[in-house]
Amino acid sequence: MFIDQVNIEVVAGNGGKGMVAFRREKYVPKGGPAGGNGGKGGSVIFKGSLNKTTLLDLKYNKIIKADSGENGKAKNMFGKDALDVIIEVPLGTVVRDLDSGEVIADITKDGEEVVIARGGKGGRGNAAFATSKNPAPKIFEAGERGETKNISLELKLLADAGLVGLPNVGKSTIISALSKAKPKIADYPFTTLIPNLGAVEAKDGRSFVLADLPGLIEGASLGAGLGHDFLRHIERCRIIVYVLDIDPVDKSDPYENYLLIKKELAEYNPELVTRPEVIVANKMDLPNANKNLLKLKMKLGDDVIGISAYQAENLDALVYRIADLLETVPLKEEALEEVVEYTFKKEEKPYTITLLEDGTYEVKGKLIEKYIDSTNFQNDESVKVLAYRLKRLGIEDELKKLGATPEDTIIIEGIVFELQ
Ligand SMILES: Nc1nc2c(ncn2[C@@H]2O[C@H](COP(=O)(O)OP(=O)(O)OP(=O)(O)O)[C@@H](O)[C@H]2O)c(=O)[nH]1
Numbered sequence: 197m198f199i200d201q202v203n204i205e206v207v208a209g210n211g212g213k214g215m216v217a218f219r220r221e222k223y224v225p226k227g228g229p230a231g232g233n234g235g236k237g238g239s240v241i242f243k244g245s246l247n248k249t250t251l252l253d254l255k256y257n258k259i260i261k262a263d264s265g266e267n268g269k270a271k272n273m274f275g276k277d278a279l280d281v282i283i284e285v286p287l288g289t290v291v292r293d294l295d296s297g298e299v300i301a302d303i304t305k306d307g308e309e310v311v312i313a314r315g316g317k318g319g320r321g322n323a324a325f326a327t328s329k330n331p332a333p334k335i336f337e338a339g340e341r342g343e344t345k346n347i348s349l350e351l352k353l354l355a356d357a358g359l360v361g362l363p364n365v366g367k368s369t370i371i372s373a374l375s376k377a378k379p380k381i382a383d384y385p386f387t388t389l390i391p392n393l394g395a396v397e398a399k400d401g402r403s404f405v406l407a408d409l410p411g412l413i414e415g416a417s418l419g420a421g422l423g424h425d426f427l428r429h430i431e432r433c434r435i436i437v438y439v440l441d442i443d444p445v446d447k448s449d450p451y452e453n454y455l456l457i458k459k460e461l462a463e464y465n466p467e468l469v470t471r472p473e474v475i476v477a478n479k480m481d482l483p484n485a486n487k488n489l490l491k492l493k494m495k496l497g498d499d500v501i502g503i504s505a506y507q508a509e510n511l512d513a514l515v516y517r518i519a520d521l522l523e524t525v526p527l528k529e530e531a532l533e534e535v536v537e538y539t540f541k542k543e544e545k546p547y548t549i550t551l552l553e554d555g556t557y558e559v560k561g562k563l564i565e566k567y568i569d570s571t572n573f574q575n576d577e578s579v580k581v582l583a584y585r586l587k588r589l590g591i592e593d594e595l596k597k598l599g600a601t602p603e604d605t606i607i608i609e610g611i612v613f614e615l616q
């Protein structure tokens with residue numbers, strides 16, 4: 197099954213809670229604060245991999261979750277950071293935030309890592325709050341919450357060059373001869389059901405990504421054979437490598453076969469046939485190959501490149517030809533357009549105040565949520581710290597300006613406060 201679109205939820209781990217503890221020493225009645233910080237929550241990271249060709253693995257994985265960081269401990273010991281969860285995805289995976297609709301990642305390189313949901317920072321333990329004024333604080337911070345996102349992944353296969361041709365012409369044999377990709381090769385049509393990617397390295401050090409695509413037949417653009425599901429992946433290939441069987445068993449004419457494939461591409465998207473191309477005559481080891489290649493060159497010119505993928509003949513010339521041509525073709529605009537730097541947006545305002553119909557003032561904001569999360573309401577000092585932080589944000593003044601009085605109910609991130 198070829199899966200190229202899935203929706204999932206990613207949940208990063210929360211940071212561990214900071215610890216409140218004091219040193220116990222012999223003969224010292226009250227030791228200093230010794231509560232360690234909590235560990236960092238695990239992030240969910242996507243990593244581009246040439247070994248992945250579909251999003252199938254994620255199809256049954258509706259939620260990807262990283263662990264939370266360990267809580268801080270006594271004796272100034274820090275909680276352990278949770279491990280990040282790293283998920284390998286195929287190159288060309290476009291990740292979208294379903295809530296904002298925004299593209300948050302377009303993973304195009306082997307080994308490229310993008311943090312999709314960031315784990316929360318660990319909270320500080322009381323040792324971190326000691327000051328000369330307050331040498332024995334009982335304050336701690338809760339860990340920051342990890343990010344949660346609903347995302348969609350869409351695979352838009354991304355390759356520099358795509359091998360396109362009728363079934364059985366030897367496309368998979370070519371990619372396995374040129375790269376480490378090991379697709380199935382067999383003597384029957386439609387052996388390849390999903391696109392395969394391979395990294396090809398020329399002997400002069402240049403390299404490119406090659407795609408082996410399933411075979412096309414007449415009527416593919418109308419749904420025949422494997423249909424046109426794969427044609428859209430060709431759209432992200434910068435150049436097209438037409439592969440022809442130079443001595444087909446059905447005695448068909450390689451030139452006619454070339455025209456047929458081009459016609460199918462054009463029917464799907466006329467722009468595809470204007471892309472720079474390399475024409476490959478494969479199976480040059482077969483009896484009629486030389487004679488047929490001469491005929492083909494008369495129609496298509498001397499640039500047709502004869503190879504035998506099977507006997508590894510003339511493959512270097514093919515690799516150089518593709519590498520040379522790629523140097524003249526800029527990266528596709530479409531691919532560039534969707535490359536979005538993954539940046540964390542700073543909150544524009546740290547909070548919003550809304551006057552509800554029943555006269556309640558509601559205060560909300562990410563930062564405030566974080567402050568409240570890290571407050572221990574059983575602890576007076578911790579509550580004092582919160583009050584101080586809220587005051588510094590100007591919430592009190594803002595509320596007064598809006599006409600709030602001590603009689604009004606004020607709800608800050610779900611907790612009821614009074615104006616003093
Ligand atoms: N004689 C000869 N046979 C070849 C050559 N290259 C491939 N073949 C054979 O052709 C058959 C088809 O090869 P594949 O690589 O599976 O062809 P494909 O184009 O990927 O086929 P589909 O995936 O079905 O579209 C296999 O039996 C190969 O061994 C070649 O250079 N010479």
Ligand SMILES: [Mg+2]
Nearest residue numbers: 367368387388
């Ligand atoms: Mg194949």
